[in-house]
Amino acid sequence: MLVIRRRAGEAVLIGDGIEVRVLESSGGRVTLGITAPKEVPILREEIRLAAEENTAAARAATPAGLQRILERWRGGEESPGSFSKIFRPLR
Amino acid sequence: MPVLETKNFGRIEYEPGDVIEFRRGLPAFEDQTEFLLIEGPAERPLVFLQSVRRPELAFICLPARAVVPDYRLSASPEDLEEVGWQEGGGAPESELVCLAIVTVREGAPPTANLLAPVLINPATRRGVQAIQVDSGYSHRHPLAPGVEEGEPCS
Numbered sequence: 001m002l003v004i005r006r007r008a009g010e011a012v013l014i015g016d017g018i019e020v021r022v023l024e025s026s027g028g029r030v031t032l033g034i035t036a037p038k039e040v041p042i043l044r045e046e047i048r049l050a051a052e053e054n055t056a057a058a059r060a061a062t063p064a065g066l067q068r069i070l071e072r073w074r075g076g077e078e079s080p081g082s083f084s085k086i087f088r089p090l091r
Numbered sequence: 092m093p094v095l096e097t098k099n100f101g102r103i104e105y106e107p108g109d110v111i112e113f114r115r116g117l118p119a120f121e122d123q124t125e126f127l128l129i130e131g132p133a134e135r136p137l138v139f140l141q142s143v144r145r146p147e148l149a150f151i152c153l154p155a156r157a158v159v160p161d162y163r164l165s166a167s168p169e170d171l172e173e174v175g176w177q178e179g180g181g182a183p184e185s186e187l188v189c190l191a192i193v194t195v196r197e198g199a200p201p202t203a204n205l206l207a208p209v210l211i212n213p214a215t216r217r218g219v220q221a222i223q224v225d226s227g228y229s230h231r232h233p234l235a236p237g238v239e240e241g242e243p244c245s
Contacts, residue, residue, distance in 0.1 A: 046222045049230045050207040051119035054150070054220075057194040057204070058120070061099060061139070061149040069151055069193055069201045070134065075236035084131025087100040089109040090138060091213075 095127065098147040100139060103129055110143060111211055111218045114173065118207070118220060123148060126218065128188075128211065136237075138190065140209065150209075152190040157237055158203045162228075164189055166210060166221040175215035187212055193234065206230040 004012055011021035017037045024031040034042055060069075063083065071077060095103045111126050125143040136157050142148035155162040164187070171178070176187060188211040191203035205228035211218040 044222065044224060046206060046224055046230075047118050050117075050204065050220060050222055053192065053194055053204045053207070053230050054117050054119045056196060057150050057192045058148055060193075060195045061151050063099065065195045066099075066134070066137075066151060068195045069137070069234070072195075072201045072234050073137070073153075073237050084133040085101075087097075087103060087129045087131045087139070089103065089105045090128040090130050091109060 095141070095143060096146055097141055097149065099149055100129060100131070100141065103127065103141070108216065111216050113218045113220075115219060117209075120148065137193075140190070140192070151193045152209065153193055153203060153234075153237075155189045155191045155203075155205060155208050158191050158232060158234065159205065159228075162189070162205065163226070164208070164210075164221075165223050165226050166208075167224075170210060170219050170221040173219045174210055174212035174217045176212050186214070191232070194231075201234040202229075202231040203234055204230045205232045 006012065006022045008022050008025050011019050013019055017035075018040065019035040021033040021035075022030055023033045036042060059065075066083070092104050092106060095105065097103055105127055109127055111128060113124050113126060115121065116123050120142075123142045123144060127141045127143060128138055129141050130138045136154055138152050138154075140150040140152055155164075174187065188209075190209040190211070191205050192207075192209060193201055193203050195201040206226065207220050207222045207230060209218060210221050
């Protein structure tokens with residue numbers, strides 16, 4: 001990883017059209033100003049974490065996954081037969 | 092009455108008014124904008140966020156406050172606006188359904204995403220997955236054994 005120290009007002013340039021400028025820095029937080037071509041997506045890292053978790057969660061939403069979650073939640077063995085037969089919309 | 096043949100929960104009959112609209116979709120599922128919140132009597136307090144358009148897509152969820160009783164919601168004004176929550180009526184926590192999506196991976200205990208809770212406004216039937224930047228909550232909060240009855244959804 002390339003590590004660069006910058007002060008408020010200074011910037012780094014990435015490739016041909018991306019500029020990341022430190023606008024403000026105080027109390028352990030920095031405010032960044034990013035200039036980039038329209039086609040370059042810019043996301044907070046948390047969005048990517050949420051996307052990864054959602055992808056894993058969608059994969060886990062199976063009877064086996066549900067059983068493991070219920071076992072953990074109830075702190076014991078869950079017999080597969082104890083699942084609901086009928087599900088209904090919550091209003 | 093519309094019927095949805097889900098992969099995991101069988102045949103779900105619902106009314107058009109039951110559908111919750113996620114206008115932005117969910118991260119990684121941006122094209123999925125309509126969901127049902129469904130429950131089964133044996134799985135409480137777990138609830139399931141079931142996609143209306145993709146019968147195989149669902150998420151297992153727990154009320155955030157069933158995972159962490161003193162869970163604090165710090166949703167951005169944009170996210171609160173997205174679900175049509177009006178400031179001044181009361182605390183968002185008291186009016187919005189706040190769910191943590193639960194994941195279980197091979198060889199690891201289940202985790203709940205407290206960093207990005209799903210917010211649903213029952214009054215407007217709109218939902219959003221709210222990224223709580225700076226909240227300090229983890230996207231992989233280890234799930235501890237909970238109370239049998241759990242907390243109410245909101």
